[in-house]
Amino acid sequence: MATAAIEHHDVPHHHTSTGLDNTKIAVWAFIGSECLFFMSLISTYLIYKGRSLVGPLPHEAWTDPATGQTFPAILNIPVTSGSTFVLLMSSLFMVLAHGAVVRGDRKYSKFWLAATALAGATFLGFQAFEFTEFVHNGLTIKRNLFGSTFFTLTGFHGAHVTAGVIWLITLLFIDVRRGLGPRDAVNVDICALYWHFVDVVWIAIFTLVYLIQ
Amino acid sequence: MAVEHTHNTEAEAVHAEQHAEHHHPTWKEYKWVALILFVITVAEVWAYYIPAFVASRAFVPSLLIMSVAKFAIVVMFYMHLKYDAKLFRALFLGPLAIAVISVIALLFLFGQISLGG
Numbered sequence: 001m002a003t004a005a006i007e008h009h010d011v012p013h014h015h016t017s018t019g020l021d022n023t024k025i026a027v028w029a030f031i032g033s034e035c036l037f038f039m040s041l042i043s044t045y046l047i048y049k050g051r052s053l054v055g056p057l058p059h060e061a062w063t064d065p066a067t068g069q070t071f072p073a074i075l076n077i078p079v080t081s082g083s084t085f086v087l088l089m090s091s092l093f094m095v096l097a098h099g100a101v102v103r104g105d106r107k108y109s110k111f112w113l114a115a116t117a118l119a120g121a122t123f124l125g126f127q128a129f130e131f132t133e134f135v136h137n138g139l140t141i142k143r144n145l146f147g148s149t150f151f152t153l154t155g156f157h158g159a160h161v162t163a164g165v166i167w168l169i170t171l172l173f174i175d176v177r178r179g180l181g182p183r184d185a186v187n188v189d190i191c192a193l194y195w196h197f198v199d200v201v202w203i204a205i206f207t208l209v210y211l212i213q
Numbered sequence: 214m215a216v217e218h219t220h221n222t223e224a225e226a227v228h229a230e231q232h233a234e235h236h237h238p239t240w241k242e243y244k245w246v247a248l249i250l251f252v253i254t255v256a257e258v259w260a261y262y263i264p265a266f267v268a269s270r271a272f273v274p275s276l277l278i279m280s281v282a283k284f285a286i287v288v289m290f291y292m293h294l295k296y297d298a299k300l301f302r303a304l305f306l307g308p309l310a311i312a313v314i315s316v317i318a319l320l321f322l323f324g325q326i327s328l329g330g
Contacts, residue, residue: 020298028301032308039312046316047323081258088254091291092247099240196291200284207280211261212273 027190031197034160038201041156042208045149052144056137059213074139075210076130083126084206087161090119091199094192101188104181109188113175116195117168120161127158150209157205160198167191238290246290253279 016022055062056071063070097112131151134140141151171191174180180188238246257279260266289295294302320326 018298018300020300025300025304028304032304035305035308035312036315039316043316043319046320046325049325077258077261081254084254085251088250089247091250091287092243095243095291096240193292196287199291200287203280203283203287207257207276211257211276213267 021186023186023190024193027193031193034197034201038153038157038204041149041153042204045153045209048145048149052146054144056134056139056143056146058146058150058209071138074134074137076133077210079126079130080206080210083123083130084202086119086126087123087199087202090116090123091196093119094195098185098188098192101175101180102182102185106175106179106181109180110172110175113168113172117165117172120165120168120195124158124161124165127154127161153205153209157198157201160201164191164195164198167194238293238296242290246286250283250286253283 018025055064056074058075059073061070061072093112093116097109097116100106100109100112134147139147139150141147168191171180171188174184257276260272260275266272288305294305317326
């Protein structure tokens with residue numbers, strides 16, 4: 001098991017004109033459209049970056065000239081690095097879950113599906129903590145251009161993670177009820193594709209929003 | 214006989230292509246991928262905390278390179294696009310290329326980046 005490649009030879013395929021599974025084609029087309037969606041949000045964030053008239057600002061402290069109140073740099077890199085690590089690990093858990101389903105190993109498929117869903121939920125917990133901290137520190141979606149574009153971008157990503165967690169819990173529920181086996185490999189595979197896509201979007205967001213000053 | 218030989222060759226070619234499409238990484242590869250992703254993430258965060266490096270012109274390009282590397286690794290290995298059908302590659306890389314070109318064009322248009330500083 002340790003070095004066995006994940007094979008799909010035992011998974012039945014429907015006959016299609018392309019010879020490929022139509023569901024997978026649809027999911028890849030959906031992921032392609034999601035690339036355009038997230039790039040529109042990222043480009044909006046980057047266009048308005050550094051153009052906020054009032055703080056709080058992402059990487060530097062800001063003092064309100066009217067009140068003299070100082071707002072610290074708002075981004076918390078250690079916390080976000082932690083959530084990034086959790087999301088990256090969830091992708092590993094997802095491929096392990098998929099491999100277990102392909103092998104028909106119900107014990108490990110349940111375990112890794114649960115681990116992936118838990119990692120996704122943990123990421124959402126980090127995001128909820130971050131959003132709450134930002135609001136307490138004076139940054140709301142209406143406060144400035146940074147707040148508007150930041151909450152829109154990361155909020156939509158969080159919504160995608162939420163959808164992914166619900167999808168994973170649904171698969172876990174099915175696995176517990178009747179068991180997932182090689183015949184369900186495509187269904188788990190498309191969930192995995194979506195989950196990995198959510199991960200790669202976060203890879204871009206983490207660098208462009210959090211690290212580049 | 215020549216016709217039969219041609220048919221055999223075609224069948225072998227189709228089989229080889231299908232086999233290539235079905236090949237997926239091993240557990241060992243998946244764990245190496247996870248380790249590489251972790252190391253790159255640590256390097257990114259480390260770079261963020263070196264003020265001299267942040268102030269240098271190499272900071273942004275190096276972060277972008279590391280990010281692109283992580284993106285490509287996840288897409289190639291975890292999403293197994295490296296081993297999957299060409300149609301899937303086209304469905305993903307086509308819109309991705311349009312999106313990246315659009316972002317760069319918009320950043321030039323709105324003056325966030327410019328040639329010659």
